Amino acid sequence: xxATYHVLCEEGYAGLTMRxxxxxxxxxxSLIHYHFDTKEExxxxxxxxxxxxxxxxLVEIESETDDPEARLLAFVDRFVVQPADADRQAFWRxxxxxxxxxxxxxxxxxxxxxxxxxxxSALASIIADGIEDGTFREVDPETTADLVLDALEGARTxxxxxxxxxxxxxxxxxxREHVLDDLVREE
Amino acid sequence: xxATYHVLCEEGYAGLTMRxxxxxxxxxxSLIHYHFDTKEExxxxxxxxxxxxxxxxLVEIESETDDPEARLLAFVDRFVVQPADADRQAFWRxxxxxxxxxxxxxxxxxxxxxxxxxxxSALASIIADGIEDGTFREVDPETTADLVLDALEGARTxxxxxxxxxxxxxxxxxxREHVLDDLVREE
Amino acid sequence: xxATYHVLCEEGYAGLTMRxxxxxxxxxxSLIHYHFDTKEExxxxxxxxxxxxxxxxLVEIESETDDPEARLLAFVDRFVVQPADADRQAFWRxxxxxxxxxxxxxxxxxxxxxxxxxxxSALASIIADGIEDGTFREVDPETTADLVLDALEGARTxxxxxxxxxxxxxxxxxxREHVLDDLVREE
Amino acid sequence: xxATYHVLCEEGYAGLTMRxxxxxxxxxxSLIHYHFDTKEExxxxxxxxxxxxxxxxLVEIESETDDPEARLLAFVDRFVVQPADADRQAFWRxxxxxxxxxxxxxxxxxxxxxxxxxxxSALASIIADGIEDGTFREVDPETTADLVLDALEGARTxxxxxxxxxxxxxxxxxxREHVLDDLVREE
DNA sequence: CATGAATGAGGGTTCATTCAT
DNA sequence: AATGAATGAACCCTCATTCAT
Numbered sequence: 100x101x102a103t104y105h106v107l108c109e110e111g112y113a114g115l116t117m118r119x120x121x122x123x124x125x126x127x128x129s130l131i132h133y134h135f136d137t138k139e140e141x142x143x144x145x146x147x148x149x150x151x152x153x154x155x156x157l158v159e160i161e162s163e164t165d166d167p168e169a170r171l172l173a174f175v176d177r178f179v180v181q182p183a184d185a186d187r188q189a190f191w192r193x194x195x196x197x198x199x200x201x202x203x204x205x206x207x208x209x210x211x212x213x214x215x216x217x218x219x220s221a222l223a224s225i226i227a228d229g230i231e232d233g234t235f236r237e238v239d240p241e242t243t244a245d246l247v248l249d250a251l252e253g254a255r256t257x258x259x260x261x262x263x264x265x266x267x268x269x270x271x272x273x274x275r276e277h278v279l280d281d282l283v284r285e286e
Numbered sequence: 287x288x289a290t291y292h293v294l295c296e297e298g299y300a301g302l303t304m305r306x307x308x309x310x311x312x313x314x315x316s317l318i319h320y321h322f323d324t325k326e327e328x329x330x331x332x333x334x335x336x337x338x339x340x341x342x343x344l345v346e347i348e349s350e351t352d353d354p355e356a357r358l359l360a361f362v363d364r365f366v367v368q369p370a371d372a373d374r375q376a377f378w379r380x381x382x383x384x385x386x387x388x389x390x391x392x393x394x395x396x397x398x399x400x401x402x403x404x405x406x407s408a409l410a411s412i413i414a415d416g417i418e419d420g421t422f423r424e425v426d427p428e429t430t431a432d433l434v435l436d437a438l439e440g441a442r443t444x445x446x447x448x449x450x451x452x453x454x455x456x457x458x459x460x461x462r463e464h465v466l467d468d469l470v471r472e473e
Numbered sequence: 474x475x476a477t478y479h480v481l482c483e484e485g486y487a488g489l490t491m492r493x494x495x496x497x498x499x500x501x502x503s504l505i506h507y508h509f510d511t512k513e514e515x516x517x518x519x520x521x522x523x524x525x526x527x528x529x530x531l532v533e534i535e536s537e538t539d540d541p542e543a544r545l546l547a548f549v550d551r552f553v554v555q556p557a558d559a560d561r562q563a564f565w566r567x568x569x570x571x572x573x574x575x576x577x578x579x580x581x582x583x584x585x586x587x588x589x590x591x592x593x594s595a596l597a598s599i600i601a602d603g604i605e606d607g608t609f610r611e612v613d614p615e616t617t618a619d620l621v622l623d624a625l626e627g628a629r630t631x632x633x634x635x636x637x638x639x640x641x642x643x644x645x646x647x648x649r650e651h652v653l654d655d656l657v658r659e660e
Numbered sequence: 661x662x663a664t665y666h667v668l669c670e671e672g673y674a675g676l677t678m679r680x681x682x683x684x685x686x687x688x689x690s691l692i693h694y695h696f697d698t699k700e701e702x703x704x705x706x707x708x709x710x711x712x713x714x715x716x717x718l719v720e721i722e723s724e725t726d727d728p729e730a731r732l733l734a735f736v737d738r739f740v741v742q743p744a745d746a747d748r749q750a751f752w753r754x755x756x757x758x759x760x761x762x763x764x765x766x767x768x769x770x771x772x773x774x775x776x777x778x779x780x781s782a783l784a785s786i787i788a789d790g791i792e793d794g795t796f797r798e799v800d801p802e803t804t805a806d807l808v809l810d811a812l813e814g815a816r817t818x819x820x821x822x823x824x825x826x827x828x829x830x831x832x833x834x835x836r837e838h839v840l841d842d843l844v845r846e847e
Numbered sequence: 848c849a850t851g852a853a854t855g856a857g858g859g860t861t862c863a864t865t866c867a868t
Numbered sequence: 869a870a871t872g873a874a875t876g877a878a879c880c881c882t883c884a885t886t887c888a889t
Contacts, residue, residue: 249453270433619815620838
């Protein structure tokens with residue numbers, strides 16, 4: 100799994116061959132096939148593990164603060180890759196490739212969907228909480244959550260395909276200005 | 287070129303082999319290599335042609351209306367794929383794959399960057415015009431443009447990887463509510 | 474024909490493709506096939522023309538001097554490529570490749586054989602003349618001719634495969650010392 | 661390796677394809693690529709092994725006799741292919757092609773050069789020994805060695821391109837008469 | 848649990864040649 | 869006389885996968 104991660108970061112999805120993974124792991128291709136019958140299965144397991152970590156990651160937010168505004172910002176920050184963090188950039192890029200390539204395979208879609216739903220409802224409930232306690236004005240929490248997530252995803256894609264390393268950062272600011280400020284304006 | 291388009295839509299980037307293109311075009315691989323020395327060259331030409339059409343597409347907007355608000359909405363609509371249009375969905379998906387895979391090749395990056403800049407500044411100038419004539423409140427046009435474009439891109443990605451066909455539509459609504467309404471509120 | 478010559482020198486036998494010849498000649502492959510049905514035919518014609526020129530070359534020697542010793546040296550010099558003459562080196566190299574590749578094709582062998590016989594008997598008769606007029610001691614003219622020609626050929630091969638540009642020159646000196654001096658010793 | 665040898669003899673360098681080697685070896689192309697990453701590497705290894713055997717071959721001479729004259733003749737005999745030995749003829753022919761084609765690749769040149777130097781100095785030291793003990797008259801050992809080797813190489817080339825199967829034999833006689841007899845004349 | 852050897856399908860590319868104009 | 873378009877075979881090489889040990 101670790102080897103898969105590293106190869107994915109360093110070589111991208113195109114370079115994610117069984118040979119490369121085995122070499123990175125310091126074993127043989129055969130051994131990998133002993134544990135995972137097929138490459139698809141390996142990738143499935145890898146994605147599963149990765150998405151699980153993402154979930155755990157989100158839970159931490161709730162223990163950090165109670166303020167809806169702070170929570171929303173903290174949430175956004177999880178998905179913002181710092182310009183200097185080349186490794187994480189490469190990784191997000193690779194995950195995007197992986198998602199794209201794997202999308203028309205049955206097993207993957209379900210996982211991705213489940214994960215996305217989790218993220219989305221986490222954010223939506225933060226917003227709903229904010230509405231309930233009067234911090235935010237009344238909006239549809241899910242629609243707003245989608246907007247925020249889409250914007251962040253789009254920024255990462257822009258970063259991956261065009262290279263402007265600061266894309267996620269400016270996206271963060273834009274979200275703050277146009278979404279967050281908008282939500283708390285009535286205040 | 288047409289064959290490339292169709293293969294890309296039907297098989298995705300992974301299935302975009304010379305053999306597949308030739309088969310789709312009803313010719314031989316050799317003939318394709320006669321016209322394009324290398325696969326990269328073919329893809330480059332393909333992307334070029336596609337991006338050119340995108341550019342032309344944007345120009346049309348300016349002739350349709352003078353109202354900044356209407357213009358902005360028209361602009362957004364260009365990048366929203368209707369749920370029913372499966373072909374276009376597949377195509378946008380494929381283009382995204384293409385962009386991702388090709389991003390670390392010199393020639394591609396420049397093209398993609400140039401095209402993205404064109405789109406971005408077109409949208410930014412629509413916003414700037416709106417600010418100037420008092421329709422919109424004072425914001426940074428480029429940051430706002432990035433937000434809108436990122437959100438739309440993210441929605442398409444969500445659609446491509448998860449399958450919610452309505453993603454772009456809801457993104458459109460979210461942009462209308464959180465960005466456009468926000469811009470014209472002072473009115 | 475000229476184009477064939479140039480391609481052969483610049484690209485070697487491996488690079489002697491119809492495309493390259495056509496490009497060098499500034500025409501199309503099709504036109505070449507119009508004149509020569511097949512590549513083999515073209516090469517056959519080329520070799521023919523080249524060998525003819527070699528023959529003419531040899532005749533000139535007889536008009537230059539009557540002295541057997543001088544004639545023999547003049548003859549040798551025809552087959553010695555100067556270290557500085559990179560073009561001729563490349564050409565001899567290419568001709569050797571051509572001869573080797575073509576050797577198991579019917580037509581070629583006859584031509585090469587005829588040409589080699591001409592060269593050989595020209596040199597042999599120079600030696601025979603020398604024996605007759607008492608300049609040289611009695612040897613078998615043909616065996617001696619073969620030795621000289623083989624040595625020169627071997628030196629060119631050494632030059633072609635190993636790169637010592639002076640190989641033919643030292644071969645020339647060796648022939649002078651061991652063969653020529655030997656022939657005229659009784660003097 | 662054996663398969664490479666046989667294909668080289670039977671089909672020549674032009675027919676030395678991965679497919680042919682695999683077929684001859686009774687396996688698949690893939691397997692060959694498993695052992696040798698690239699065709700060049702395979703050929704390099706093949707050449708290496710062949711040249712090594714040549715070297716061992718030379719060493720044997722020294723243990724056969726002490727007489728410089730006999731040694732020199734024994735040495736020459738190593739490079740003389742008997743007219744009847746069609747296999748060896750084909751092989752020498754193929755090696756010559758290989759050397760010619762491969763000459764402009766870095767790795768090959770070094771090997772060829774090293775091997776040639778070894779052969780040359782082996783012969784040169786035989787001659788030098790003969791001079792020292794008074795068997796031979798005083799000549800430059802290296803120049804004479806080059807002459808002998810060039811003559812033998814040229815004879816093999818003649819044999820390969822023209823087919824006179826006795827070429828190396830007559831070359832052997834010519835060397836004996838013009839070089840060896842010349843060396844021992846003072847006796 | 849672990850490996851090296853082996854495989855077949857398919858990757859992009861190049862070649863001499865042919866065909867229609 | 870001359871061309872661009874088209875072809876099929878063959879090129880080297882890579883891949884995920886399997887098999888015997």
